[in-house]
Amino acid sequence: MRSHPLLDQLANGGMRLGLGRIRDFMHFLGEPQAAYPAVHIAGTNGKGSTCAFVTSILTQAGYTVGTTLSPHIEEVNERVLINGIPVDDGTLVEGLEAIDRARWDWARSAGFSGQPLTYFEMMIATALLVFARRQVDIAVVEVGLGGRLDASRVVRPIVSAVTHVGLDHTEHLGDTLEAIAAEKAGIFQRGVPVVAGAMPAEAMATIEAFARRNGAPLWRPGPQLRRSCRSGRWSFGTPSGGVGEVELGLEGEHQGSNALVAVGIAHQLRSLGFALDDQHIRDGLGQATLSARLEQLLPGLIIDGAHNVDGARALAAWLDGRPRPASRILLWGMGGERQPTGIIEPLLPHFDEVVTTSCAHPKAKDAMELAVALQDLDVVLSVGGAIEQALPEVYTEVEETIVSGSLFVAGAARSLVRAGALDGLAPGRGPLEVTEVEE
Numbered sequence: 001m002r003s004h005p006l007l008d009q010l011a012n013g014g015m016r017l018g019l020g021r022i023r024d025f026m027h028f029l030g031e032p033q034a035a036y037p038a039v040h041i042a043g044t045n046g047k048g049s050t051c052a053f054v055t056s057i058l059t060q061a062g063y064t065v066g067t068t069l070s071p072h073i074e075e076v077n078e079r080v081l082i083n084g085i086p087v088d089d090g091t092l093v094e095g096l097e098a099i100d101r102a103r104w105d106w107a108r109s110a111g112f113s114g115q116p117l118t119y120f121e122m123m124i125a126t127a128l129l130v131f132a133r134r135q136v137d138i139a140v141v142e143v144g145l146g147g148r149l150d151a152s153r154v155v156r157p158i159v160s161a162v163t164h165v166g167l168d169h170t171e172h173l174g175d176t177l178e179a180i181a182a183e184k185a186g187i188f189q190r191g192v193p194v195v196a197g198a199m200p201a202e203a204m205a206t207i208e209a210f211a212r213r214n215g216a217p218l219w220r221p222g223p224q225l226r227r228s229c230r231s232g233r234w235s236f237g238t239p240s241g242g243v244g245e246v247e248l249g250l251e252g253e254h255q256g257s258n259a260l261v262a263v264g265i266a267h268q269l270r271s272l273g274f275a276l277d278d279q280h281i282r283d284g285l286g287q288a289t290l291s292a293r294l295e296q297l298l299p300g301l302i303i304d305g306a307h308n309v310d311g312a313r314a315l316a317a318w319l320d321g322r323p324r325p326a327s328r329i330l331l332w333g334m335g336g337e338r339q340p341t342g343i344i345e346p347l348l349p350h351f352d353e354v355v356t357t358s359c360a361h362p363k364a365k366d367a368m369e370l371a372v373a374l375q376d377l378d379v380v381l382s383v384g385g386a387i388e389q390a391l392p393e394v395y396t397e398v399e400e401t402i403v404s405g406s407l408f409v410a411g412a413a414r415s416l417v418r419a420g421a422l423d424g425l426a427p428g429r430g431p432l433e434v435t436e437v438e439e
Contacts (some may be wrong), residue, residue, distance in 0.1 A: 001075055003090045008102050010119040011362070017149040017172065021112075022121050026154050028106040029099075029125070033139070036066070038155040039265055042143040042184040043163030044260040045310045046197060048057060049250055049290055050163050051142045052084070053262035056249070057081045057284030058138060061276050066131030066139040068124065068152075068342040073411035074418075080127040082134055083287070095126040095133075120144050121151045128155070138274075146173045148186020150263035150433045159202045159268045160187050160216070163261050165203035166310040177203040181211040185210035195264035198257045219264045227260045229253075234285075236260050240267040246282045253321070254314040259285050260412035289334075292410040294318060295304040298402045300325075300427030305407035307338070316370075319350040325399040331355045331390060333370065333409035335363040340373050340405070348379050351402070355384040355394055359412035387412050392421060396428050 003011075025424040026033060039054055041047045048069055058065045065083055072078035077086035080095070099122060104364060117125065124144075131139050143150045153192075165181045173183045181203040188194055194216045196207050204220060211218040226237035234256055235244035243263055248255050263281060270276045292305045294315070306315040330351040334340050344354070356371040358364045360427055364380075367390075371383045384390030387403075391413055395401050403413040416422065 001077055001092060004093065004096055006096050007076065007119060007122065010115065013115055013118055015120070015145070015172075017117050017145070019151070019153055021117065022124065022151040022154055022348050024110060025103060025106050025117065025121070025125065026128070028109070029102050029129065033128040033155050035132040036136050036139055037158040038139040038141050039159050039161070039269070040143065040152065040155055040157035040187050041161045041163065041326045041350070042147040042150075042187050043161070043167040043197065044168050044180070044184075045308065045314070046163035046254065046261070047142050049255060049258040049288075050161065050197075050261050050265075051140050051286045052250065052290040053259055053267050053285055055081070055140050056288040057262065057266050057276060057281050057325065058140070058274075060284040060287070061274070061280040063137040063274070064135070066127065066134065066136035067141075068127035068139070068146050069142045070120065070405055073407060074415050076123075077292070078196070079123050080130050082136070087130060089129050091130060092126070095130045096122070098129060099125045102148055103212060118151075124151045124154070136298075143184070143187060146180075146186065148183045150187070153187055157187070157189055157192055158272055159193050159195065159265050160189065160242035161261050161265055162199075162207055163197040163258060164310065165199040165207075166237060166308065167383055168308045168310075178206045178393050181206035182210065188214045189217050191215050193217045193268045194219070195225075195261050195268060197261045219268070221257075221260065225260050225264050225344045229254050229256055234259060236263040238264050238267045240271060241278075243278050243281050243285075246285050248289060249286050249288040252314055252318045254317070291414065292407055296416075297414060298422060299393075300398075301395055301403070301417070301422070302400070303410040303413050305410045306347075306404045307334070307343070307406045309343050309346070312343050312404075315402075316346040316350060319347075319402075324350075327352055327398040328400040328402065329394050329398045331387070331394050331401055331403045331413075332405040333357040333359060333367070333387065333403075334365050334405040336365040337363065337410070340365075340370060341377065343405075345377070347404075348377065351379070352398070353380040353382060354397055355390060357384045357387045357390040357409065359387045359409050361408040361412070364406075364408065381435060388416065388421070391416055392425060396425050399427050401427070412435065
């Protein structure tokens with residue numbers, strides 16, 4: 001399901017950080033999130049992948065797992081998953097309509113004026129209600145933005161995690177690593193164990209301070225968590241033991257850090273009574289999937305939602321470890337609120353040309369406007385226009401096409417492929433015929 005009229009009404013309502021509304025509403029709803037424990041995962045990058053690893057591990061062990069992720073790539077159902085599979089349209093609509101009825105009743109009883117609940121609050125509430133109705137054993141919950149004031153904080157975590165801290169969403173979270181780490185550490189609960197991934201020292205110092213303040217046992221890389229990789233096979237260690245010789249289901253060196261966090265979470269859950277053996281963990285790590293993360297859709301076509309500097313560096317590192325094809329194009333599209341130059345720079349040495357594109361998402365930046373913002377960079381730059389036209393043209397003219405810059409542009413490419421827009425086409429090596437950027 002691409003969307004729903006209830007969500008369309010909220011789509012342009014913007015973001016309202018804060019916990020008062022969602023806490024009051026969930027209490028009015030009867031606290032459905034209290035029916036199951038949760039793993040709560042924050043982070044600048046890697047939290048979606050870590051959620052996928054943890055979900056896969058728990059599912060391998062036979063648990064019924066509810067997972068909520070954001071944003072979605074193609075369909076809104078991707079935000080509400082049972083055992084890693086998006087719920088069907090009927091289940092999602094039933095949940096949305098139940099939340100819709102309840103939110104207006106709550107607003108009237110509370111004397112609340114205006115639109116009750118934001119888009120994200122609506123989706124979190126729907127997911128948590130669906131999980132209760134499906135009687136999940138545990139929920140795996142991705143933080144939307146930051147952590148301290150994020151609506152997902154209404155869950156009842158038994159393990160919390162911060163995968164990574166970087167400079168992103170600085171207009172909301174602060175402009176230093178310490179400030180952003182403090183926002184993410186806002187999900188920590190008294191006595192609830194925390195697993196942290198690799199991050200800069202100043203961010204880790206903040207995570208450690210918040211964990212101490214909350215009496216939360218902390219596992220972090222180095223002292224407690226270890227990883228190594230040989231010939232593409234990973235080994236991981238925690239204070240509770242090791243897991244070795246596994247090929248991860250998700251591509252990229254950076255996934256080793258996310259998998260280490262997932263192993264730490266799994267071992268913490270095991271200490272809390274969850275029946276997770278080493279084979280469950282190995283199988284879960286190896287079978288985890290997540291759309292638009294170094295995902296190969298067709299021969300010579302890869303999509304990746306590298307929407308910030310650290311994401312672009314991870315994509316660049318992955319490309320650095322692969323053979324360079326005879327011709328490679330970056331089809332690049334971004335949201336209008338982001339500054340593209342710093343994000344794209346790590347990628348430029350890996351491409352013969354950058355072609356800007358746009359999609360129908362309301363936040364998408366116009367392809368020409370994006371190209372103008374990049375015109376001072378030392379790169380062959382062209383305007384491809386709408387992705388519906390640009391993707392088939394680029395794909396047939398070069399040996400390898402990488403679509404990146406935002407998750408919604410990657411999702412648009414994925415939808416085009418699934419709809420058959422590239423059927424019968426193959427990667428080529430000819431000249432690209434697109435509009436050049438004028439100086």
